[in-house]
Amino acid sequence: MNKKKLLLFGIPVVLILVGYTLFGNTADEDVAIxxxxxxxxxxxxxxxxxxxxSTSLKKINAPEEIRKFKINVKIQDLIPEGSFVKEGDYVGRLDPSEVNEQILDAQLNLETAQSKYTQEQLDTTLTLKQERTIIKDLLFDIQENKLELKQSIYEPPATIKKLEINIERLERDLKEKTEDYKIKEQKAMAKMVEVGTEVSKIRKMLDELKDLQKSFTIHSDANGMVTYAKNWDGSKRKVGTSISSWDPAIATLPDLTKMESKTYANEVDIRKxxxxxxxxxxxxxxxxxxxxxxxxxxxNVGEEKRGSDIKLFQVxxxxxxxxxxxxxxxxxxxxxxxxxxxxxxxxxxxxxxxxxxxxxxxxxxxxxxxxxxxxxxxxxxxxxxxxxxxxxxxxxxxxxxxxxxxxxxxxxx
Structure with a gap:
């Protein structure tokens, strides 16, 4: 009796398990696929x-004079990127080493030029003084001969003629010396102007270099948020970066109300x-x-990004x-x-x-x-x-x- 009951209850259970195994797994498989x-x-x-x-930004540049003096400088200090500044606030400082060297060279050149000017001034004074002495001597000789001629009215004609010829020669020499003096004076003045101009030129350059040295401390000329300027390869300029005279920007002040996203699409997506x-x-x-x-x-034209051969198009x-x-x-x-x-x-x-x-x-x-x-x-x-x-x-x-x-x-x- 117990065996019959076991069979009656056992067979349905087995059928249920088999059915669950077959149809239950099939259902799971159907859901998955x-x-x-x-x-x-x-x-x-x-x-x-x-x-x-930003589509609109104001550049904070190194001094324009670095191009005039052909100076390549490095950034010595920069405030943190993202800092908000007002007009006149400190932004950064450039390394003054190279401009300091040029200032030293200019000072030495100025001393040399001033010394040359002084020497030229002394030489000119001495030369012209000698020429004036010669002219005075000729004037004295002419006066002396004229006096002697005046006192020789009773001398033989030959003696009188000789004195007249001598006076004529002295007057001719005086005329030549006077003309020579004027030429030498003009030449000396021109030389003095030349040397003096060189002194003024070097002194002006020295003053400009000193002003440039002061301008190596960079201040903002507007209000805004500081972002670092970028190099040609996209890297940001920071402390230690060299600044070219042809691209002197060290930072920018972007207009945060005029923004865009610069992105690149591949050759497949760019068609869409x-x-x-x-x-x-x-x-x-x-x-x-x-x-x-x-x-x-x-x-319209793709470009290759560094480290990749894939052409990308700017969007x-x-x-x-x-x-x-x-x-x-x-x-x-x-x-x-x-x-x-x-x-x-x-x-x-x-x-x-x-x-x-x-x-x-x-x-x-x-x-x-x-x-x-x-x-x-x-x-x-x-x-x-x-x-x-x-x-x-x-x-x-x-x-x-x-x-x-x-x-x-x-x-x-």
Whole structure:
């Protein structure tokens, strides 16, 4: 009797366990490899990261005179990036080593030029004094001979003639010496002007170098937030960076009300990105903040980034909104809306298969599986729009079921 009861209760339990094993596992498998056709809004987006920057900024430059004196200087000190300054506030300081050397050289050159000027002045004074003495001697000789001629009215004619000739020669010598003196005086004055000009030139240069030395302490000429200027390779200038006379910016004061995101798209995505497309801008530093933006420029020519052979195209996204928390240099996430359709049927891309240029899906039809041709619309990285061939909530497979290779495709009418 007990054995019969055991059999009566045991057999149903075994059947339940077997059924659970077979059908329960099948259900789990179906959930894992199938999905339903859904209706909703299709959105095709390209998401690329970028960097926030201001479209309008004021440069804080090293003194322009470093170009005149061909000085390449280094940044010796800079206040922290992101500091807010007012007009006249201290920003940084340049290394004055090279300008100090030029000041020392100018001082030595000035001393040499002043010494030369003094020597030239003494030489000129002495030379002209000698020339004036000669002229005075000639005047004295002429007066003496004229007096002697006056007293020789009773002398023989030959003696008188000789005195007249001598006076004539002395007067001619006096005329020549007077003309020579004027020439030598003009020459001496020109030389003095030349040497004096050299002294003035060196003294002026020395004064300019000293003024330049003072201007190596940099102050802001406006109110704003300090951001470091960038080198040609995109790296930021900081303490120790050399400043070229042709690009003297050491920092900038960006206008935080005029911002954009500078980003780069690859060759695949750039074909979809057009000017004036709307963008939703997010920020890594502030996950809760999103701003609306618009694409303002798409590069026509790609460029290679350092360390990569992939061509990237620059894309600029203007901020249509402002937020006081956003700062230049922040990493942005740019969601570019390429295409949008409302109330359409969609399935995952993994559910789409193809054969002989026919796109189809595997659908669940009761206890059987059908292969149905579909007509597809737009797609993104995840889903594709279905124009024909499927209905809402219809079940499709995400992977190819076994044993379906020979089954015919149900073509669209």
């Amino acid at each position: 199938t999905t339903k056709v859904v209706k909703g809004d299709f959105v095709n987006e390209v998401i690329i990261s970028g960097e926030a920057q 990105i057009k000017k004036d497309l709307p963008v939703i801008i997010g920020f890594d530093a502030f996950p809760d903040i999103t701003l609306k933006g618009t694409i303002t420029n798409v590069a 600029l996204v203007n901020f249509d909104e402002n937020n006081e928390n956003v700062r230049p240099g922040m990493t942005t996430s740019n969601r570019i809306l390429i295409h949008k359709e409302e109330d359409v049927l969609m399935i995952p891309l993994d559910a789409v298969f193809s054969k002989d240029s026919i796109s189809f899906v595997y659908t669940k039809s009761g206890l059987s599986i059908d292969k149905k041709e579909i007509e597809m619309g737009e797609s993104n990285l995840d889903v594709v729009v279905i124009k024909k061939g499927l209905n809402e909530n219809e079940v499709v497979y995400l992977s190819k079921p076994e044993g379906m290779e020979e089954k015919s495709i149900l073509l669209l009418n």
